[in-house]
Amino acid sequence: MSQPMVSRGFRGRQRSVEANLPPGQYLTNDFPVLSAGPTPRTQLAKWDFTIVGTTLVQPKRWTWDEFQALPRVTIQADIHCVTRWSKLGTRWEGVALDTLLARVQHQARFVIAYCDGGYSTNLPLNEVLGGKAWVVDSYEGAPLAPEHGGPARLLVPHRYFWKSTKWVRGLELSVDDRPGFWESLGYHNDGDPWREQRYQGD
């Protein structure tokens, strides 16, 4: 690893101290859209959310209406995208993964969230339980727009935002860790913004 090298003639922008931003992030007030393919548009009548896995005693499935009937919470969180923007104090509404996972019996240690559009992301179970992750369907008081992952997306604010997969449709509970879409394309397996885990090897 080379020493940082001063770039001749580069002054950088006037910097204010942003104590609440992870390293290398800048604040934005927009909500940029980033995804690898086009935005899927799933009709609510066809939407469902499932939990599957080899160690599962009984797989679980909720229709949109059943999902709406689950206990809901509002979440206020700072989000950090690996492309360097951060947005503070975003407000979401949805169902905690604690609530969903309490309804199945399993022996897994990892979860793979899968989505419309072929995306997936992997997380250890202990990173999503205990009020750390949600399936959200509302942003700033309005239904979540398709370009931001609607009808529902995962929200894991303490990880880079690619782990908050858009258009989430279910969870696979697994005994072993399997890299998801971005994780198998060179992005970091854990993606902790405070440790600046952007790419493999960081």
Next chain:
Amino acid sequence: MANRLVSPIVWQRATVIETVRETPQARSLMLALPHWQRHRAGQHVEVRLTVEDGYQAQRSYSIASPPEAPYLMLTVERIAEGEVSPYLVDVVQEGDQLEVRGPIGGYFTWQASQSGPLLLVAGGSGIVPLMAMARHHALAGSTTPAHLLYSARQVDNIIYHAELEQLATEDQAFAVFYTLTRGAPPGWAGFQRRIDLDMLEDVGWPPAQHPLIYICGPTPLVEAVATMALHLGHAQGRIKTERFGPTGGS
């Protein structure tokens, strides 16, 4: 799923060996790197700049050179008030060093071995990774029919204009179509409006031919064109997008 990048991506010191003014806003930098793993057309690198006090800024830049090239070429368009792009476009000189790591990204890539006709759609500096694909297409002698639709503001904002014309003449399987969104010179033969359904249908391939579609540029353009492609009946899995920035447009 695409190939895995297994090795950690480390920072290297690249030396600027040549700079080329492409348009009033854009400049290409040819870089020599100590270690370079052959990239795939469409991938990008991260560039890191450091101020004396230790402050650093990092940005992503697509690779413009084809995998066949012996050096790495980046093309940067100046964004007004930007932190990094004005430095790369106006300040960096031959002989300067830049910290670079990559190649990164395994999704928005094209290799001459892939099947299906190709439709490339660029907005503004979104041409950069698509140029790597067009150059690779020509150098690999690919016979896969490829069309490029390039949206720019005005004619002098068209990056690589002369080279694109030359590729269109020399590469039998490659054709280029331009559209200008902020006025055209007298006698302009290309389109003169934002990309719309009719234009995409005219220039593209019927869904029955299962074209591979790559769309790159400012986020609003990418969103709009990807939605049109779906509307025309192209399969989601054949449409690949790369979004360069939160705002902007051409």
